[in-house]
Amino acid sequence: MDVRVLLFTFALSVGTGIVFGLAPAVQATKPELSGAMKEGGRGSSGDGGRRRVRSILVAGEVALAFMLLVGGGLLVRSFFHMMSTELGFDPANVLTFRLPIANDRFPARSHLTSYVREVVARINSVPGITGAAAADALPLQGWNNGMPFQIAGREFRDRANRDSAGFKMVQPDYFRVLGVRLVKGRTLTDRDVKGSPPVAVINERMATRYFKGEDPIGQRLLIQEIVPGSPQLGPEIPWEVVGVIGDERTASLEGTQRPGVYVSIDQSPTTEASIVVRARIDPDSLQRAIRQVVHELDKTQAVTDVRTIEEIKNDSAGSSRLRTMLLTIFAALALLLSAVGIYGVISYSVVQRTHEIGVRAALGASRSALVWLVLGHGMALATAGLAAGLAGSLALTRLLSSLLVGVGARDPRTMGEAAALLAAVALLACYIPARRAATLDPLVALRRE
Numbered sequence: 001m002d003v004r005v006l007l008f009t010f011a012l013s014v015g016t017g018i019v020f021g022l023a024p025a026v027q028a029t030k031p032e033l034s035g036a037m038k039e040g041g042r043g044s045s046g047d048g049g050r051r052r053v054r055s056i057l058v059a060g061e062v063a064l065a066f067m068l069l070v071g072g073g074l075l076v077r078s079f080f081h082m083m084s085t086e087l088g089f090d091p092a093n094v095l096t097f098r099l100p101i102a103n104d105r106f107p108a109r110s111h112l113t114s115y116v117r118e119v120v121a122r123i124n125s126v127p128g129i130t131g132a133a134a135a136d137a138l139p140l141q142g143w144n145n146g147m148p149f150q151i152a153g154r155e156f157r158d159r160a161n162r163d164s165a166g167f168k169m170v171q172p173d174y175f176r177v178l179g180v181r182l183v184k185g186r187t188l189t190d191r192d193v194k195g196s197p198p199v200a201v202i203n204e205r206m207a208t209r210y211f212k213g214e215d216p217i218g219q220r221l222l223i224q225e226i227v228p229g230s231p232q233l234g235p236e237i238p239w240e241v242v243g244v245i246g247d248e249r250t251a252s253l254e255g256t257q258r259p260g261v262y263v264s265i266d267q268s269p270t271t272e273a274s275i276v277v278r279a280r281i282d283p284d285s286l287q288r289a290i291r292q293v294v295h296e297l298d299k300t301q302a303v304t305d306v307r308t309i310e311e312i313k314n315d316s317a318g319s320s321r322l323r324t325m326l327l328t329i330f331a332a333l334a335l336l337l338s339a340v341g342i343y344g345v346i347s348y349s350v351v352q353r354t355h356e357i358g359v360r361a362a363l364g365a366s367r368s369a370l371v372w373l374v375l376g377h378g379m380a381l382a383t384a385g386l387a388a389g390l391a392g393s394l395a396l397t398r399l400l401s402s403l404l405v406g407v408g409a410r411d412p413r414t415m416g417e418a419a420a421l422l423a424a425v426a427l428l429a430c431y432i433p434a435r436r437a438a439t440l441d442p443l444v445a446l447r448r449e
Helices: 003-028 033-039 048-083 109-124 174-178 204-210 283-297 309-316 318-352 354-362 367-403 412-438 442-447
Strands: 094-100 129-135 145-148 164-170 182-185 199-203 220-226 233-245 260-264 272-279 304-308
Touching: 048 318, 048 367, 048 412, 094 283, 094 309, 109 129, 109 272, 109 283, 129 164, 129 174, 145 220, 164 220, 174 272, 182 204, 199 204, 204 233, 204 260, 233 260, 272 283, 283 304, 304 309, 309 318, 318 367, 318 412, 354 367, 367 412
Parallel strands: 164 260, 199 233
Antiparallel strands: 094 272, 094 304, 129 272, 145 164, 182 233, 199 260, 220 233
C-alpha cells in the first residue's frame, strides 16, 4: 500500500468532513430569534432558503448519479461487445508460446528455417496435439512489421509516400491450425520455399481497401525484403497474391483491423519465432511435454510467454475491464447516495409538514392524496436532477467516445435504461416516507406542535 496515497485519502476525508460540518455549525452559533420563532409556527415547513439548498443538493446527487450510470452503462455494453468480437479464427484449445532465437545464431537463413521446421515437427509429434505452426507474431499481439508496398502496374510512388500494411511471416499450416477462413484462391503451401516464386496471402481488409472492384489474385505487391537480424531492408520483392483469407484479429480487442500480408517463413525467414498449437485436450496440460521435446532438440532453447489464446484475449481486455469495473462501482455508489439523499430530504420534509398533513387528513384527504402529495415533491427533485444529468452526460460521453467499442457515445438505449433505473430508485426512496405520512393518525399529527 502506498503511504502517500493513504495519507492523501485520509486528509481529503477529514477535510471534507470539516468543511461540510463547519457550515451548519457556524450557522447554529448565530441564530435569528425572530426567524426561528416564525419557523416554529404551525404549518411551516422550514426556512425556504435552506429548503432550496437541500433540494439543489439532492438534484445534484441525482444528476451525478445519472451521468455515472450512463458512463458505466456505456462501458459495460462496450466491454461485452468487445469480448464477443469476431476473432476470425477458433480460439478454443489453442496454446501459444515464443522461441527466442539470437540474431547471430544461424549465419545461413536455410539453417534458421530448418531449425524452426524441426522444432514444429517435434511439437506435432506430442500426443494430444492436432497441429502446430510458427509465425513471427501471435494473434491479438499486433504485427511485428508494417511494410510500405506498391501494387505493380499502378502509378509509381516513392517509398516515403506509400501505403503500409501489416506483414507477417508464417508457416503454411498457420491458417489451418488457427482455423482462419479462406475466402478466395489458396493459402500458402510447403512448395512455397526459397527459390520458388515469392507468393503472399492477403486479408479481406487489404482486398477491400486496395483491390475494390478488382480480383487481387495474380496481382503483385512490391515490398522490400526483411533481412533477419539486420535493421537494413533488402531489395524489393514482387510478392504474387495467391489467396485472400478472412480478417484474423491481429490487434488487441480494443484495436482496429489493419490490412495485412502473409508470406511463408521459408521465403522470408525471421528470428522472431512464435508457435501456435491446437490440441484436442486442455492445452495447459501439454506444456511440460512441449518443453521436453524442444529441449531434446536443443537444451539451451528457451520457451517463454506460454499462454492460451483465451488468456491473451482476457489480458488484452484488462484495461477496459478495469475502467468498466471502476466506473460501474462509482455509478452504484452514486445511485445509493442519491437514493439516501432523496429519502432523507423527503423524510425530513414529512416531519416538518406533520401538522399540515394532519390538518389535510382531518379535513378528509384520502391516503392516496397524501401519498401523491409527498411523492410529487420528491419526484420533482428527481426529474430536475435527471434533466441536469442528461445535459452533463452528453458532455461526459464525448470524453468516453475513444474508449467505446461497438456502441455510440450517445446511445439512447443506455440513457433510457439509466433514467428508468434512477427514476425507479427515486420513486422507491420517496414512497417509503410518503406511505409513512399517509398512515399518520390525524390526532397525533395535530398534537405534534
